[in-house]
Amino acid sequence: MEKVYDIVIVGAGPAGLAAGLYAGRSKLATLIVEKEQEGGQIGQTSEIDNYPGSIEGESGPSLVKRFADQAWRFGAEKVSDTVVDMELEGDIKKIVGESGTYLGKTVILAGGAVPQKINCPGEEEFTGKGVSYCATCDAAFFEGFEVFVVGGGDAAVEEAMHLTKFARKVTIIHRRDELRAVKAIQEKAFKIDNLEFMWNSVVKELSGDGLLSRMVVEDTKTGEQREVLADEDDGLFGVFVFIGFKPNTAILDGKLPLENGYVRTDDDMKTSIPGVFAAGDIRVKSLRQVVTAAADGAIAATQAGKYIEEHNM
Ligand code: NAP
Numbered sequence: 001m002e003k004v005y006d007i008v009i010v011g012a013g014p015a016g017l018a019a020g021l022y023a024g025r026s027k028l029a030t031l032i033v034e035k036e037q038e039g040g041q042i043g044q045t046s047e048i049d050n051y052p053g054s055i056e057g058e059s060g061p062s063l064v065k066r067f068a069d070q071a072w073r074f075g076a077e078k079v080s081d082t083v084v085d086m087e088l089e090g091d092i093k094k095i096v097g098e099s100g101t102y103l104g105k106t107v108i109l110a111g112g113a114v115p116q117k118i119n120c121p122g123e124e125e126f127t128g129k130g131v132s133y134c135a136t137c138d139a140a141f142f143e144g145f146e147v148f149v150v151g152g153g154d155a156a157v158e159e160a161m162h163l164t165k166f167a168r169k170v171t172i173i174h175r176r177d178e179l180r181a182v183k184a185i186q187e188k189a190f191k192i193d194n195l196e197f198m199w200n201s202v203v204k205e206l207s208g209d210g211l212l213s214r215m216v217v218e219d220t221k222t223g224e225q226r227e228v229l230a231d232e233d234d235g236l237f238g239v240f241v242f243i244g245f246k247p248n249t250a251i252l253d254g255k256l257p258l259e260n261g262y263v264r265t266d267d268d269m270k271t272s273i274p275g276v277f278a279a280g281d282i283r284v285k286s287l288r289q290v291v292t293a294a295a296d297g298a299i300a301a302t303q304a305g306k307y308i309e310e311h312n313m
Helices: 014-025 040-044 060-073 135-142 154-163 183-190 290-310
Strands: 004-010 030-034 077-080 083-087 093-097 101-109 113-115 146-150 169-173 195-198 201-209 211-219 225-229 238-241 245-247 276-278
Touching (some): 004 014, 014 040, 014 060, 040 135, 135 154, 154 238, 169 201, 211 238, 276 290
Parallel strands (some): 030 077, 146 169, 146 238
Antiparallel strands (some): 093 101
């Protein structure tokens, strides 16, 4: 018979790994299913300054490696698989992956969110050929070139600052004339010489001959469109997109009540299905940060343990 885990955690970002740590420490048989590398979004973040206790200048991948090592040390198991379906009702929950099916007395949904796309012509075609959603991964490719960053939140401004260490010039393209990023980040950004701003602007089209070298930008106030071309000597430029995230909840649609795509939970991370919990960026909440994801994971694992005890499972 297939093994029935106490907890199957879907997603190995900060929420899933913190849940794994707490579950492992409580001696619960725990499996984390993750389709990619551990870490979720912070696996692609160049610097984490606001996780309490993080080392100064620490990168996302470095922080998350310590999260993961700690979870494995306390006995959480990991399988690499893409979840394609879930059967969440009933006493034994079924998580169906491309390569296997995983059974759990409880489930913690910690699948996080994926970068939001601009959704303009050329974006998909030029992804990996100039368009990127990860400065940590792709900054080095643009050493000495010109780069544009789309967005005005914390992620856009922080990643733009990181990119200034590689690119000749970085321009933030923001749809308003004021950044959303917190003031402390803004103050740092305004002091950087090779960081410029294109206000009240949105990208309407991306194109080029093999590599990205042309874009059309529209003024949000006047509707006027203009063309931005790569410097002739360069022949290309980079466009990094940081305009928020979309929750990974497509397969949950119809199974759980969603609010704008996010899973609704109570303060104990309980969803509307008994034995099913959600933690981190996937759920409806006011602050999506590593620290709140980790806290959610700890609460979810503790509550899952209580559920198993109360149901004599
Ligand atoms: P965000 O805070 O939601 O900001 C998204 C930005 O993209 C906003 O400036 C928004 O413009 C713009 N935007 C949204 N849709 C757009 C579109 N279709 N076209 C053009 N621009 C668009 O997202 P985020 O920066 O990714 O941050 C997500 C969460 O992670 C936040 O809670 C943030 O605080 C957190 N985070 C924190 C840190 C940190 O503290 N170190 C670092 C990264 C992320 P408007 O301003 O006009 O809405």
